[in-house]
Amino acid sequence: MRKPLIAANWKMNKLVEDATSYGEDLIEKLKAENVDLKKVDVAVCVPFIHMAALKVIFLLRGVGVGAQNMHFAESGAYTGEISPAMLQDMGIEYVIIGHSERRMYFGETDEECAKKLKAAHAHKIRPILCVGESLSQREAKEHFDTVRRQLTGCFEGIGREDAAGTVIAYEPVWAIGTGKTATSQQANEMASFIRSVVEDLYGTDTAEQVIIQYGGSVKKSNIAELMSMSDIDGALVGGASLDAGEFAQIVNFDPDVVGKEQKVR
Numbered sequence: 001m002r003k004p005l006i007a008a009n010w011k012m013n014k015l016v017e018d019a020t021s022y023g024e025d026l027i028e029k030l031k032a033e034n035v036d037l038k039k040v041d042v043a044v045c046v047p048f049i050h051m052a053a054l055k056v057i058f059l060l061r062g063v064g065v066g067a068q069n070m071h072f073a074e075s076g077a078y079t080g081e082i083s084p085a086m087l088q089d090m091g092i093e094y095v096i097i098g099h100s101e102r103r104m105y106f107g108e109t110d111e112e113c114a115k116k117l118k119a120a121h122a123h124k125i126r127p128i129l130c131v132g133e134s135l136s137q138r139e140a141k142e143h144f145d146t147v148r149r150q151l152t153g154c155f156e157g158i159g160r161e162d163a164a165g166t167v168i169a170y171e172p173v174w175a176i177g178t179g180k181t182a183t184s185q186q187a188n189e190m191a192s193f194i195r196s197v198v199e200d201l202y203g204t205d206t207a208e209q210v211i212i213q214y215g216g217s218v219k220k221s222n223i224a225e226l227m228s229m230s231d232i233d234g235a236l237v238g239g240a241s242l243d244a245g246e247f248a249q250i251v252n253f254d255p256d257v258v259g260k261e262q263k264v265r
């Protein structure tokens with residue numbers, strides 16, 4: 001049974017005061033929605049400066065805190081960077097790696113993502129690895145090749161156990177922040193392709209275990225349908241996660257779907 005993971009990605013948003021009130025509000029709203037955190041994992045991935053406050057608010061409440069990036073080195077002369085050891089020291093549970101905005105604006109490569117994946121696992125931080133094609137790649141029918149190339153590059157040198165513990169988020173670039181969600185069929189088709197690539201790389205057991213999220217204009221109105229698909233085990237939510245009430249409703253997507261049967265293609 002794959003336990004769903006619904007994660008918020010705030011991106012570069014919110015000031016300290018907003019972050020604190022969001023944290024308290026989210027706990028209240030999850031309670032009001034009767035969300036059973038034994039059945040669904042929830043994480044909020046925030047700018048570094050908000051992590052300490054949220055760790056305190058979420059303490060013993062079952063909501064994880066995640067970073068949106070990190071360096072792969074343990075420590076050293078990397079001005080402006082945050083290391084995996086620092087995140088682990090703070091009790092951070094998740095880290096987003098290879099988000100398309102980091103690939104696009106900061107030139108992050110698959111090779112760097114592989115180093116970050118390895119470092120995250122070495123520090124017991126669960127990575128959420130983002131993959132996905134651009135609009136022109138989809139139009140040129142290169143989306144499967146693109147995603148396969150990203151996965152092969154990012155998993156280079158990663159062992160089977162670490163692969164199984166890596167969350168993969170399929171985020172088609174054309175659906176991010178555009179209001180244009182991939183159809184649930186398109187999203188599931190790619191999620192199932194991703195599972196087949198993991199199977200090629202690591203075997204069936206690993207493919208069955210790996211959590212695959214969809215991300216790109218996820219909101220409360222489309223989450224239930226996305227989550228009903230065979231290979232979609234969660235969501236990485238940008239804009240709609242900025243409101244604690246809407247995010248709690250997304251987390252509470254459909255209790256009947258939680259714990260759905262494993263299906264490998």
Ligand code: 13P
Binds near residue numbers: 176217218238
């Ligand atoms: P939106 O939900 O705002 O489209 O962002 C998706 C995303 O990039 C999550 O990482």
